[in-house]
Amino acid sequence: MNDLSIYQEKILSLAAENKKSNAIEDYNRSFEVKNPMCGDEVKVRLKLINNQIEDISAIVRGCALCEASAGLVVKLFKNKEMPSEKLSEEFQSWLNSSDQEIPKTLPIEMDVFRPIKEIKNRHKCITMPFEATVKSVKR
Template sequence: MSAETDLIKLYSGRILALAADMPRTERLAAPTATAKRRAPLCGSTVTVDLKIEDGIVTDYAQDVKACALGQASAAILGKVIVGLSVAEIQTGRDALHAMLKSDGPVPAAPFAELEVLQPAKDYKNRHASIMLAFDATLDAISETQATA
């Protein structure tokens, strides 16, 4: 396959559709915590606001300035995060990381849709952007735990 064909495969219609339909883009008025992450290689950034009660995310917002792959990952996270525990989010993040870095399996529900990002495992320079929303979210959660 040529490099151009590989890129077309990488930026599939499903990825572009996810990127175009980003949920939870309105910032929260009074978040429990906010965190911002930046991928140094590409300059992508994700800022998240969240509300968390008793270890469960009760509200979430994201400002995503990333490539379509980073946007797709953030869109999937944004669709499922409310109602999840900190442990479930960490498990999803770790499974995504393993899928990209060590040919791990597709993350389990509620993150199974991350399967769409499997072709990106061969593009290491895109991994940081794909991980941004999860990492920023866990940073925000850590902030809430540090002040509790």
């Protein structure tokens, strides 16, 4: 098994796990992001109390990459402090850079998307759930 297949396995596992989840009903923040180029849609709902994300869901109508990214958002932020407002910008910046190593400012789990760095037209698919999370917190 090569490195790329390990990444693919992790991405597909995240996507499958998120696909089974339901939208939370008890929430006080939400944001929806749509990608008009490919049709992906992400709806993030979260319950934010005292800067803590008590619960979160990220429901996707779209590709496996978007679904996997949404699954990672839920894993990273449920029962955690709200993410930095710069998180989605830093993620996008890393994806566009030639640096292979993930910056220390980003959660190491986001490294699962390293193989996608070379596929520029799929960046939006994996950044949308992070963008929606940050924007829902800001509202």
